[in-house]
Amino acid sequence: MRQRIQMNALRYLLKKETHASTITSEVSNYDTYWIYFTPKEQSSEGEEGETQESADPVKMLVEPEADKPLRARRVRKLNEGRQKPKAITTAMIKAVEFEIRHFYGETETTYTSPVVAALSRFLRIHWLLWFWHRFSKANASRKTKFLRERKTVLEVIVRLDDERQSGINSLSVAREIRGPDLFLLPSEVKARYFRHIHRIIDSLAFTQEIEYDKNRKTYTPTGKSMASLLEWEKELRIHRSQVRRERMIVCLTLVIALGTTVQAYQAIFGSAL
Structure with missing residues (x-):
């Protein structure tokens, strides 16, 4: 059997x-x-x-x-x-x-x-x-947070270098990202933000997207920077597409569950009447 x-x-x-x-x-x-x-x-x-x-x-x-x-x-x-x-x-x-x-x-x-x-x-x-x-x-957006931050910082460094600005460091990058509101932040929050930007710049230097020019005392992008930006943009685009699809699936699931509940209610109580 x-x-x-x-x-x-x-x-x-x-x-x-x-x-x-x-x-x-x-x-x-x-x-x-x-x-x-x-x-x-x-x-x-x-x-x-x-x-x-x-x-x-x-x-x-x-x-x-x-x-x-x-x-x-x-x-x-x-x-x-x-x-x-x-x-x-x-x-x-x-x-x-x-x-x-x-x-x-x-x-x-x-x-x-x-x-x-x-x-x-x-x-x-x-x-x-x-x-x-x-x-x-779909809930993995927290895992892409650091990738988005690395992409933003690298884009700022590339733009500042294109503008021939010298002295590119954590302060100038933070100022470009946050704008004038940066100096309105409380001192503790501002210091914590500077440290965070500095760690991101260090990580970009470690993975060789940027390098430090000792003569000019500034960070400059390397040839790897553009390839990395393209790759990161591709990963983030795939992630955004997955999130949109998951939201659609959740909505469809709720609609199907609601329809099933209504049909079950009608089948049970309708027959009783």
Whole structure:
């Protein structure tokens, strides 16, 4: 009975997926199950029907064919050809360890039971895991704060250098960023802000976007500065796009949840009337 339930769960998963034989970071709309199982006790036939322990575990991969009987083939080794698939029977999966990898969007979840994987699919838990992953990325704006600050400081140094200004330091950069309001800040806040700008300038010098000219006693941008600005702008643009998409998903989720609640209310109390 247990093996039949597991086989039905496998069929359910294969019907729900859109299979992909490879996974790359350039694609973000995966819905793929890679299903493996390995017998807990490995054995192979010897002479005259004897059974001997197998040196290597026989890892099987379930074929992604939802419209055909369940089949599995042995995962091929290095420099080995594709193995012929075999029909999956209840005896074959009587004592096995499952490894079910679900690639959904940008998330990957591993299950050790086809029944648990099927329940997760039926209850849309896989979608919640994906949503939580995306929500966490949308809330990562704090992680880009320092990147934005580095970009702003470097842009100011490049602009001041283009204007042939000398003595570019933390004070002149801070004055360009905050404007006249800088000197209206309380002394403690102003000193803390100067220290923060100075640390950013030190970090830019450490990563060689700028260098200190001892003769002119000023910071000047290097050839790496423009490449870094382009790269940072690309990263920030991708992040902004992700945040906008996550906000749209949150709004759509709230609309769907509200509509489901209204339908459930009408179904329950409407029938009672």
